[in-house]
Amino acid sequence: MTAPSRYARGKALFDALVELPDAATQWQALQAADADDALRNDVWALLQAHRETTRIGSPIAAVSHQWSTTPEPLQPGDRLGPWRLCSDLGEGGMGRVMRAERADGAYEQQVAVKLLRSRGDAGSLAHLTRERQILAGLRHPHIARLFDGGSTPGGQPYLVMELVDGEPIDRWCAQQAAPLTTRLALLDQVCDAVAHAHARLVVHCDIKPSNVLVDAEGQARLLDFGIARLTDGDTPDAHPALTPAYASPEQLAGAAPGTASDIYSLGRLLQVLTHGHEPPGLRGRALQAIIHKALAAEPGERYDSVGVMRADLQRLLHDRPVHAWPAGPGRRGYVLALAARRQWPAWLAAAGAVAMAAAFTAGLAQQRDRARSAEQAALQQREHARREAEAAQQISRFVIRLFEGADSENGALRAADTPVRLLLDRGHAQLQRELQDRPAQRARLLDVLGTVYENIGQLDAAARAYREAIALEAAAGPERRTQEAALLYKLAFTLNRQGHYQAAAAAAESCLALREQLADTTATDLADAHNAAGMTLGNLGRLAAARQHLERALALRRAQFGDTHTQVAQLHNNLALWALMAGEPVEAERQAREAVAIGRALPALPGLHHRRLTVLAQALMALDRLDEAGLLLQEAAAMARERYGADATYLHRVLRETGELQARRGQWAAAVVTYREALAAAEQGGDTGNPVHALTLSRMAVALAGMGDARAAEAAHRQALAALKDAGDPLGEAEAQAAYAAWLQRQGRAAEARPLRQAAAATRERLLPAGHPLRATSPSNAP
Incomplete structure (x- = not known):
């Protein structure tokens, strides 16, 4: 086998080092490489040139004034390297765009070839090559890739770009009558x-609807970074092409963008896309x-970064206060109004408890009336019915008093503005003081409180x-064993979700034994008990x-x-969790x-x-x-935020898996942000000091290591x-x-x-x- 040429060895070494994060790391890796001093010097010079500020102020669109003659137009069927031109796609200020296909037999691929106007001198073409190398590094699912480039036999520069078959975003939204959320x-x-490009020091400079296509899968694709410049570039010699309706004031004034x-252009794009679709009320004003x-x-x-603007849009969608809302007296009312809107599921849960208690009371009253009319009920049965009716009425009075107490005259917040957690805590404290002589009623009320807390x-x-x-139920004796078993089942699952697996298993096994x-015991009761035992023992x-x-x-x-019921769905879900633990994906x-x-x-559930x-x-x-997992996690997070808000343990779990996905992709900084959001939700939801919270910390540690x-x-x-x-x-x-251990090993701390x-x-x-994969491996996503 022929030994690689000096050029091939230098190119391979450059490619291996150019993606390293900084010059010091590149230098260290270069010194450790298998190369002679001369080759090291050449590669280091290339790396220094790559890091140099690129004068994209003289961008692709502005190079044309340096070119003196117009090349002979290319026609369909002509070849450019491995590409065969097929047909025209359009023409604009930057040049002519043609559809092309791979013609060298290596593989099949269709692309878009952008032929830039006129031909350049050697300096301009070298400058274009450097810009092309930077832009080719933008790899993102919503950015059209730059594959190749060069110059035609007549000296005309060209770019080979990913062919996106789609409609401009504004036209697509109009054709689809897309709702605001879409x-x-x-x-x-x-x-x-755009945030991906900014993180790599590239600015787009021409964001507009025609540069954002929506493809057949309904995904947005950002095109034409051809006039982009590096954010740390020098003052341009010539101004880039721009679209006045979307260009920022500083661009129109001739300043370097x-x-x-880009944030300004995104604001204009947002304005165009939402015009005529502004939601009413607070959400419209927030938009x-x-x-x-x-x-x-x-x-x-403007916004400090595109990421901050994205965060505000997410807060808008989930009825969270946006940071763009002006400070002042009106902001507090806005924040409180959104809090009341977000908490409606919990209010509904509490109201449902009242309704169920009232229905239960009515049912018992009917049963009592039938017993009286038939004169068949024994004294013990009537006494039992009386106690149950009294307990149900006590529940109703308790919940009603809970909400009435939120509207006092001593400066407390009105009920619509009072957090549900505060009301429930107040009720829990009230139970510590009252009904000491009625343990059955206290137990029933605590059951209701626990259910609403969990909801x-x-x-x-x-x-x-x-x-x-x-x-309380255990102290009441054998006649309350059924109620005790039902509560043990609820406790087992609550502890299991918190990660207190030993305690959860003990509660589940006690429930099953009872x-x-x-x-x-009904078939439903027995199924519940087996389900609780299965989940807790698996963990x-x-x-x-x-x-x-x-x-x-x-x-x-x-x-x-039957096969289609929410209870059946729960068991399939739990068996899926079991299979994950067993290493059977x-x-x-x-x-x-x-x-x-x-x-x-079952949309109603x-x-x-x-x-x-x-x-x-x-x-x-x-x-x-x-990719499939990411879409599901986005949907799950939106549902969790909609139902529970940003401070609940359920959101913590979804965000933890989202962080794991980002870590698997090597998106360490994004993973750290997501893990921190998950930990904040856990802290607000009281989901700390348990194994689930600790594992989120452990996984964040892996992401922090990935960031360095x-x-x-x-x-x-x-x-x-x-x-x-323990x-x-x-x-x-x-x-x-x-x-x-994996992190310590990488730090050289093997002992x-x-x-x-x-x-x-x-x-x-x-x-x-x-055969379980975890028996022999460490975390696969560790950097």
Whole structure:
């Protein structure tokens, strides 16, 4: 085999080093490379030239004035390197665009070839080559790729770009009669693409509808970075082509554009896309505030970055206060009004409790009347009915007083502005003082409180309420065993969602034991108990027993409800989680898709659907199908925010998996931001101090390491391990140990890494079945 030429060796070495983050890292890697001093010097010179400020002030569009003659027009059928020109696509200020196809037989591909006007001298073409190299590095799903380029035999420069078959974004939205949410989702994709370019010091400079196409899949694609310039470039010698209707004031004045110029153009695009579709009320005013900030005349008064503008658009969609809303007396009312709107599910849950209590009371009254009219009820039955009716009435009075107490005359907030959590905490404290002589009523009220706490994602408070109710029911004697079993079931799942697996398993096994003893246990009760036992035992690594319980629960529920029921969907979802723990991602996807399909067929019961979507996304990530998983996680996060707001434990779980997806893609900075948002949601929702929270910390540590922040990474690793110690989650602790060991190994601290790695391996070998991938591997996404 012929040895590689000096040019080939130098090019390969340059390609390997050019993507490293900074000059110091490049120099270190170059010195360690297998090359002689002369080759090292040549490659270093190339790297320095690559880092030089590029004078894109003399961009592709402005090079034409240096070219003196017009080349002979190319025709369909002509060849440019490996490309054969096919047909004209259009012509504009930059030049002529033609459809082309790969003609060298290497593979089939269609592209768009942009023929720039006239021919350039050697200096201009060299400048174009440097710009082309930078622009080719923009790799993003919503940016049309630049594949190739060069000059024609007549000296005319050309670019070979990805061919996007689509419609301009404004025309597509009009043709599809797209709702506001779709228009904002497309703009969000454009913002993501522009942020990607800005992070690589490239400004687009000409964002407008004709440069944003929507393809057949409904995805936005940003075109034509041909007039882009580097953000740290020198003052241009000639001004780039621009579109006055979308250009920023500083561009129109002839100043060098920067990232703020693209933010202005995005504001104009947002204004065009939403014109005539402005939502009424607060959301419409918030939208106008975002547009106004993006279109500020002074660059310093616009958004600090495209990412900040995207965050405001997300807050708009989820009824969160936007940062663009002007400060002043009106902002507090705006924030409070949005809080009341977001919390309507929890108010509805509390109102539902009142309605159920009233219906229960009415039913008992009817039953009592029938007993009296027939004179067949015994004294004990009548007394029981009386006590139950009194308990139901007490529940109704309690909930009504809870809401009435939020509208006092001593300066408290009115009910519409009072956080539901504050009302529930007030009611819980009230129960500590009242009904000391009526344990049955107290237990029932605590059950109601726990359910509402859980419905708004406050799991820690729910678990406390359930525990208090269980203690009261257990002290009441054998006649309250059925109620005790029902509460144990609720407590088991609440603890399981918090990651308190040992305590959850104990509650589940107690529930199952009671259900098997009680004569009045129904098939539904028994299925619930088996389900709780399966989920909690699985999280402890007892996978064989867990599967038996879950399959038994599924059989019972199918026999009772059929194949399409929310209870059946829950079991498919739990079996998917079991399959993920067992290292069977194909089975996990099958079960999760069953759950999602049933959930989508039951639109009236959306409460748990974000969890099903999240589990399906986890299965797809395990199969390395990241794009599909990402779409599901976006949908799940939107549903969780809509239902619970930004401060609930359920949002924490969705965001944790989103961060994991970003880490799998190597998007370390984005993953850290997402993990921090997840931790904030967990803190606000009271979901801290448990293994689930600790594992989020551990995974954030991996992302921090990927960013190169060693100090923060080690602190997060240590914090996660401290939280997991003796927490009752051996597999979670093993994951955190393996992640920390991998980081220590990369830091050259092998002696510290060894015991952690050995402990993680021992736990996995003890709890996981033979052949499970985690028995022999460390986290696959560690940098």
